[in-house]
Amino acid sequence: MDIRTEALRYLGYKGTPDAGTLGLLERAENAFTEIKPAHCRKVAEKGDCGMLLKGNDIEKHLEGCDRIIIFAATLGAEADRLIRTAEITDMAYAVVLDAYASAFIEDYCDRCQSELQEKFGGFFTWRFSPGYGDYPISAQADFIRYLSADKQIGLTATESHILIPRKSVTAVIGISENHQHKEKDGCESCNMRDRCNFRKEGKSCGH
Amino acid sequence: MDIKTLLKRDYIILDGGFGTEMQKRGMKPGETSEIMNFRMEDEVCAVLRSYVDAGSDIVSANTFGINRFKMKDTGYTVEETVNKALDIAKKAVSGSDTLVALDIGPIGQLLEPTGTLAFEEAYDVFAEVIKAAGNKPDLIVIETMTDLYEVKAALLAAKENSDLPVFTYMTFEKNGRTFTGCSPSAMAVTLTALGADAIGVNCSLAPTELYETVREISEYTNLPLVVKANAGLPDPVTGEYSVSAQQFAQDYRYFRDTLGVKIYGGCCGTSPEYIREIKKILSEKAPVKCEAYKKLPCVCSYAKTVDVTNPGIVGERINPTGKKLFKEALRNNDINYILNQALEQINAGADILDVNVGLPEIDEKEMMVRVVKALQGITDVPLQIDSTKPEVIEAALRIYNGKAIVNSVNGEDESLDTILPLVKKYGASVVGLTLDSKGIPETVQGRLAIAEKIVKRAEYYGISRDDIYIDCLTLTVSTDQNSARTTLASLAAVKAELNVRTILGVSNISFGLPNRELLNSTFLSMALQSGLDLAIINPNASSMSGAVFAFRALNGFDLNSSEFISRYSGEQAAKPVMAKSEMTLAYAIEKGLRDEAAALTEKQLETEDSMNIINNCLIPALDRAGADFEKGRIFLPQLILSANAAQGCFAVIKSKMENGTEQISRGKVVLATVKGDIHDIGKNIVKTLLENYGYTVIDLGKDVAPEAVVETAVKHEAKLVGLSALMTTTLGAMEDTIKLIREKNVGCRIVVGGAVLTADYAEKIGADFYAKDAKETVDIAKKVYG
Numbered sequence: 001m002d003i004r005t006e007a008l009r010y011l012g013y014k015g016t017p018d019a020g021t022l023g024l025l026e027r028a029e030n031a032f033t034e035i036k037p038a039h040c041r042k043v044a045e046k047g048d049c050g051m052l053l054k055g056n057d058i059e060k061h062l063e064g065c066d067r068i069i070i071f072a073a074t075l076g077a078e079a080d081r082l083i084r085t086a087e088i089t090d091m092a093y094a095v096v097l098d099a100y101a102s103a104f105i106e107d108y109c110d111r112c113q114s115e116l117q118e119k120f121g122g123f124f125t126w127r128f129s130p131g132y133g134d135y136p137i138s139a140q141a142d143f144i145r146y147l148s149a150d151k152q153i154g155l156t157a158t159e160s161h162i163l164i165p166r167k168s169v170t171a172v173i174g175i176s177e178n179h180q181h182k183e184k185d186g187c188e189s190c191n192m193r194d195r196c197n198f199r200k201e202g203k204s205c206g207h
Numbered sequence: 208m209d210i211k212t213l214l215k216r217d218y219i220i221l222d223g224g225f226g227t228e229m230q231k232r233g234m235k236p237g238e239t240s241e242i243m244n245f246r247m248e249d250e251v252c253a254v255l256r257s258y259v260d261a262g263s264d265i266v267s268a269n270t271f272g273i274n275r276f277k278m279k280d281t282g283y284t285v286e287e288t289v290n291k292a293l294d295i296a297k298k299a300v301s302g303s304d305t306l307v308a309l310d311i312g313p314i315g316q317l318l319e320p321t322g323t324l325a326f327e328e329a330y331d332v333f334a335e336v337i338k339a340a341g342n343k344p345d346l347i348v349i350e351t352m353t354d355l356y357e358v359k360a361a362l363l364a365a366k367e368n369s370d371l372p373v374f375t376y377m378t379f380e381k382n383g384r385t386f387t388g389c390s391p392s393a394m395a396v397t398l399t400a401l402g403a404d405a406i407g408v409n410c411s412l413a414p415t416e417l418y419e420t421v422r423e424i425s426e427y428t429n430l431p432l433v434v435k436a437n438a439g440l441p442d443p444v445t446g447e448y449s450v451s452a453q454q455f456a457q458d459y460r461y462f463r464d465t466l467g468v469k470i471y472g473g474c475c476g477t478s479p480e481y482i483r484e485i486k487k488i489l490s491e492k493a494p495v496k497c498e499a500y501k502k503l504p505c506v507c508s509y510a511k512t513v514d515v516t517n518p519g520i521v522g523e524r525i526n527p528t529g530k531k532l533f534k535e536a537l538r539n540n541d542i543n544y545i546l547n548q549a550l551e552q553i554n555a556g557a558d559i560l561d562v563n564v565g566l567p568e569i570d571e572k573e574m575m576v577r578v579v580k581a582l583q584g585i586t587d588v589p590l591q592i593d594s595t596k597p598e599v600i601e602a603a604l605r606i607y608n609g610k611a612i613v614n615s616v617n618g619e620d621e622s623l624d625t626i627l628p629l630v631k632k633y634g635a636s637v638v639g640l641t642l643d644s645k646g647i648p649e650t651v652q653g654r655l656a657i658a659e660k661i662v663k664r665a666e667y668y669g670i671s672r673d674d675i676y677i678d679c680l681t682l683t684v685s686t687d688q689n690s691a692r693t694t695l696a697s698l699a700a701v702k703a704e705l706n707v708r709t710i711l712g713v714s715n716i717s718f719g720l721p722n723r724e725l726l727n728s729t730f731l732s733m734a735l736q737s738g739l740d741l742a743i744i745n746p747n748a749s750s751m752s753g754a755v756f757a758f759r760a761l762n763g764f765d766l767n768s769s770e771f772i773s774r775y776s777g778e779q780a781a782k783p784v785m786a787k788s789e790m791t792l793a794y795a796i797e798k799g800l801r802d803e804a805a806a807l808t809e810k811q812l813e814t815e816d817s818m819n820i821i822n823n824c825l826i827p828a829l830d831r832a833g834a835d836f837e838k839g840r841i842f843l844p845q846l847i848l849s850a851n852a853a854q855g856c857f858a859v860i861k862s863k864m865e866n867g868t869e870q871i872s873r874g875k876v877v878l879a880t881v882k883g884d885i886h887d888i889g890k891n892i893v894k895t896l897l898e899n900y901g902y903t904v905i906d907l908g909k910d911v912a913p914e915a916v917v918e919t920a921v922k923h924e925a926k927l928v929g930l931s932a933l934m935t936t937t938l939g940a941m942e943d944t945i946k947l948i949r950e951k952n953v954g955c956r957i958v959v960g961g962a963v964l965t966a967d968y969a970e971k972i973g974a975d976f977y978a979k980d981a982k983e984t985v986d987i988a989k990k991v992y993g
């Protein structure tokens with residue numbers, strides 16, 4: 001799915017949006033030509049990563065995998081600055097920018113994952129991040145230390161485990177040689193499942 | 208050997224990689240290297256000793272990551288770890304001439320505004336390490352930094368808690384910027400002014416990839432330069448780095464022969480072998496003295512350097528003098544209003560922004576710090592700190608991320624002797640007004656004499672002439688027709704005889720005369736021709752900023768007139784907004800057409816009472832937009848656009864009302880994103896909607912302590928407080944805030960919202976209302992205020 005369609009979905013739109021929103025979306029697209037996302041990753045034997053993998057859900061997610069990819073990506077400080085400035089002058093634009101940025105980082109992660117898939121072969125699981133299911137959000141700091149993500153891509157976490165820059169992703173991807181992984185199980189492992197607006201309307205966010 | 212003697216030599220050799228050498232000796236990746244001071248003491252010592260043997264003049268103790276955050280769960284204190292690491296390093300260099308550096312790396316958390324760590328706390332974190340080290344090391348090294356703000360905190364902590372020399376290196380990416388956007392010139396200008404003893408680059412890139420960055424730094428500083436490159440990139444499989452020791456040293460010749468770098472070392476992937484190779488090329492031939500330093504008068508933010516050899520615009524609009532709305536914004540803590548003023552001036556061409564927030568009934572120091580921090584979050588235009596109070600100036604300079612201008616000192620000893628030391632200490636430039644206790648001299652000689660006194664005193668305090676901007680002051684021409692000539696002649700004399708820069712506010716000239724703009728812009732052109740460097744003007748007045756753009760183009764400062772062309776080509780005369788005759792105000796609001804809605808309101812006000820328009824047109828139109836949003840017929844951007852259009856109407860109505868703005872406020876709402884949480888876009892959407900629906904919002908921002916919420920709710924007698932949290936980890940802080948509000952018996956209702964909240968949870972933690980989105984918050988405000 002292209003970034004624009006995805007951003008519109010985050011904003012709640014189905015079908016063609018109004019001209020005003022489309023205009024804002026075009027502005028966001030232009031602004032994002034200046035944004036240069038970055039990522040870093042390490043491939044490791046699952047057994048060597050005990051300190052990183054906490055909880056039952058991640059274990060279930062990695063069933064049948066021998067190796068895993070520890071992955072982090074960020075849009076960088078400039079994306080935050082862009083949204084912060086828009087919040088001062090034009091909140092409607094800020095909302096669209098924010099949605100666009102979220103769609104952009106997801107798309108970037110997808111592209112990184114495709115490249116990795118090509119490089120390593122085998123079967124990949126989808127990206128499982130701290131905060132999903134019972135995988136504690138406090139693992140963010142472990143990810144950053146393990147990857148030296150602060151040095152590699154300028155990614156840090158606050159004391160309350162918020163990733164900074166804000167539009168960033170950390171995730172684990174499992175690799176197995178012969179195990180076909182099921183598709184994303186969507187809401188099952190999501191810690192938002194009880195409060196999600198998509199779910200209340202009988203839909204899913206697509207994760 | 209001591210550091211002072213060492214600095215007199217032609218070149219200095221540092222050490223190479225530490226982590227990679229420790230891994231060769233058994234440290235595992237991901238392990239905290241600070242702990243190795245205890246667990247692998249001998250290996251740490253052996254790595255450092257291997258650099259001593261390879262020829263390093265300075266080795267860094269293994270203190271890079273020691274700080275209170277990283278040591279928290281290790282069982283060791285900052286003090287004991289720093290001392291242990293220094294003792295090991297001392298042991299490693301014993302019997303040699305090699306010196307030991309206290310090595311300071313990034314804290315690991317980003318500072319505000321990108322992150323949440325306050326500048327003041329970062330300072331404390333560094334000061335703790337520096338105090339723990341005492342006089343044990345020979346110098347302090349601040350390195351691998353990506354945030355200029357963090358470097359400033361560390362450098363200030365070093366300067367205020369130690370007498371040791373300080374070397375500072377930052378880490379740049381291939382695009383010539385650091386991760387937080389710092390440019391090489393801004394780094395060089397800021398750190399040189401702040402009193403670093405050597406500056407340079409380390410980590411992330413191979414030698415050849417750093418040439419451009421180091422070249423730019425060399426143009427903006429006369430300090431010794433430092434290079435500690437990586438040995439290229441590690442092979443993902445073998446871990447071997449791509450640039451060999453021989454190649455590395457070969458590539459360093461460019462730094463030696465062309466850029467005149469004085470201090471050399473290596474970073475990740477380099478080993479004692481690399482240091483030996485570097486020593487070889489340096490003993491073959493010493494670095495050539497570099498003549499790249501341009502010695503420009505400049506100011507900068509973290510990212511942008513403004514070179515004042517090219518006449519520039521200082522935007523004067525951030526100043527409450529004579530501005531009712533600005534004063535009200537200050538009283539209501541409405542930082543957004545001020546930020547809007549900033550962005551407007553930047554779009555109009557301001558190169559520097561003057562910041563004055565002095566108002567008798569507010570705490571100017573606290574407000575100045577808030578505003579400067581907020582401005583740094585949204586713009587990289589350098590700032591001019593404008594206050595009459597030394598404590599306000601100092602507070603602002605301390606937290607300013609770059610090299611600012613201080614506005615101002617005058618010819619009085621008291622002013623000079625209190626403010627100039629601050630200018631020097633914090634590495635700023637300064638405006639000097641040619642007046643003293645006897646007033647403004649009427650003659651050119653009189654003003655020149657005061658200027659000379661200011662320049663001499665500044666030099667006495669160590670401030671260079673490049674950092675002085677003399678303001679010869681503008682008096683009204685209607686009371687004395689000589690005044691324009693006197694000001695211009697003084698300006699020219701100051702430039703010619705004192706070799707400093709000049710600055711001038713021009714609008715006084717026309718006071719009491721008609722067509723002031725014509726007089727002002729003509730006078731501005733005359734001043735520019737007389738050598739004015741910085742014009743303090745309202746850049747939004749196109750004839751004023753236009754005079755500067757035209758002057759730059761005509762004088763060849765604006766290369767190929769490209770700035771002029773991009774500003775004016777394709778410009779059409781501003782179209783008056785014409786509302787179509789069939790368009791109604793309600794339609795304009797529902798479609799989010801702000802300009803049209805404002806024009807229609809204006810028209811309707813001719814025949815209709817303002818409260819009628821609000822009650823019969825604005826509010827119902829907003830309600831319809833709200834209902835459409837709830838039914839999923841329109842979405843958030845459209846709802847905000849509608850609300851925005853309505854706000855345009857409110858603004859028109861407010862400006863027509865005689866008795867101020869309070870009358871049509873529907874009530875005050877205090878908003879805050881709770882302590883520890885920084886996801887505030889949702890809160891900001893709520894704020895926009897509430898304001899557009901006519902409520903006055905007191906916005907406390909993000910990461911807000913419970914006490915601040917209580918204090919503000921009491922002070923403003925707000926009936927409604929809104930709290931937001933996005934993380935499960937910060938819900939506790941929300942609960943604490945509610946508890947404190949109840950404990951203190953604040954007579955307000957509480958509405959909570961945010962992604963992880965539910966109605967049940969909101970009830971459990973004692974909130975009065977749960978709002979699932981911004982629209983619902985507005986409905987709740989309506990309920991509360993009736």
